[in-house]
Amino acid sequence: MSDTALDTRTGAALGGYEQATAGVGDFIALLKPRVMSLVVFSGFAGLMLAPGHLHPVLAAVAILCIAVSAGAAGAVNMWYDRDIDAIMTRTQKRPIPAGKVDPDEALAFGVVLSVAPVILMGLAVNWVAAGLLAFASAFYIFVYTMWLKRSTPQNIVIGGAAGAFPPMIGWAAVTGDISLASVVLFALVFFWTPPHFWALALFRRIDYSDAGVPMLPVVAGERETKRQMLAYTVLLFPLALTPYVLGVSGVAYAIGAAVLGGLFLLSAVRVLRAEEGDYKPAKQMFAFSILYLFLLFALMVGERLVLG
Structure with a gap:
C-alpha cells in the first residue's frame, strides 16, 4: 500500500474526536482486558508457587498492581499505534481509531496508570517486585511498541519478554527476590x-x-x-x-x-x-x-x- 493511501485511510479513521464522548467501557477497552486476563493469571501463578507467605490483602494488592500496569501499557500501546490500528481490520474498532477516545486522553490515562501501581507495589509489597513491574512496563512501551514492533521481524521474540515478567513479579512479591x-x-x-x-x-x-x-x-x-x-x-x-x-x-x-x-x-x-x-x-x-x-x-x- 502506498504512503498516500495509508495516510488517507488513517486520517479518515482517526477523525471525530471532538464530537466523541468516551464512556467507561471505552477506557476499559484501552486496557486490553482479554490480553490482561492471561497476564494477571500468570502473575497470580507466580505468587501462588513462590515459597513463603504473603498476607491475602497484600497478595490482592500485588495482583491488582500487575493488572493495572499491564492494562496501562496496553493503553499507551494503543495511543502510539493508533495510526496502524486504523489500517488493520483486527484493530480498526479499538477506541482511538474508532474516534471514541481522544489520543491525548488515552496517553494521560495510560501514563497515570503506569506510574501508580509501581509506587503502590513498592510501598505495600516490596521494591524488588515494583522494580520488575516498572521494567516490564517500560520494556513493553519503549522497547517493543516504540522500537522493535516497526523495525524488525524479531519484534515478538525480543519484545515478548515484557509479557513474560508477570509470574516473576508475582514470585518476587512473596519472596522479595529473583x-x-x-x-x-x-x-x-x-x-x-x-x-x-x-x-x-x-x-x-x-x-x-x-x-x-x-x-x-x-x-x-x-x-x-x-x-x-x-x-x-x-x-x-x-x-x-x-x-x-x-x-x-x-x-x-x-x-x-x-x-x-x-x-x-x-x-x-x-x-x-x-x-x-x-x-x-x-x-x-x-x-x-x-x-x-x-x-x-x-x-x-x-x-x-x-x-x-
Whole structure:
C-alpha cells in the first residue's frame, strides 16, 4: 500500500474526536482486558508457587498492581499505534481509531496508570517486585511498541519478554527476590510467545503488510515462519517440564505438561504441513496456544492448592 493511501485511510479513521464522548467501557477497552486476563493469571501463578507467605490483602494488592500496569501499557500501546490500528481490520474498532477516545486522553490515562501501581507495589509489597513491574512496563512501551514492533521481524521474540515478567513479579512479591524457578516461569512465557503470535500473524499477514509492520510472515514468508514456530514449540516442550525438575510442581503437572506439549507440537506440525494460504491450522494453533499456557499455570497452581 502506498504512503498516500495509508495516510488517507488513517486520517479518515482517526477523525471525530471532538464530537466523541468516551464512556467507561471505552477506557476499559484501552486496557486490553482479554490480553490482561492471561497476564494477571500468570502473575497470580507466580505468587501462588513462590515459597513463603504473603498476607491475602497484600497478595490482592500485588495482583491488582500487575493488572493495572499491564492494562496501562496496553493503553499507551494503543495511543502510539493508533495510526496502524486504523489500517488493520483486527484493530480498526479499538477506541482511538474508532474516534471514541481522544489520543491525548488515552496517553494521560495510560501514563497515570503506569506510574501508580509501581509506587503502590513498592510501598505495600516490596521494591524488588515494583522494580520488575516498572521494567516490564517500560520494556513493553519503549522497547517493543516504540522500537522493535516497526523495525524488525524479531519484534515478538525480543519484545515478548515484557509479557513474560508477570509470574516473576508475582514470585518476587512473596519472596522479595529473583530465583532460578521464577526465571523458568519467565522463560515459559517467553518461548511460548513467538509461536503464539506468529500463528496470529500468519492469518493476519495482509493486515500487517498493509500497516507496514515487519512481522515474520511478511518479511520471511509463510514457510520460514512455520519452521520457526515449530522450532520454538520443540524448545518449549522440555522447558515446560522444568518446574517439575526444580520441585516447583509435582508428577500431576509433569504428566499434564507432557500431554499439552505434545498437542502443541502436533499443532505446529499441522501448521507446517498446511498448504500456503490454508490458515485453518494456524487459527487453531493460535486458539490452542492460549489454552495451553493457561492450563500449564492452572496445573501448577491447582497442584499446589491440593498438595500444599
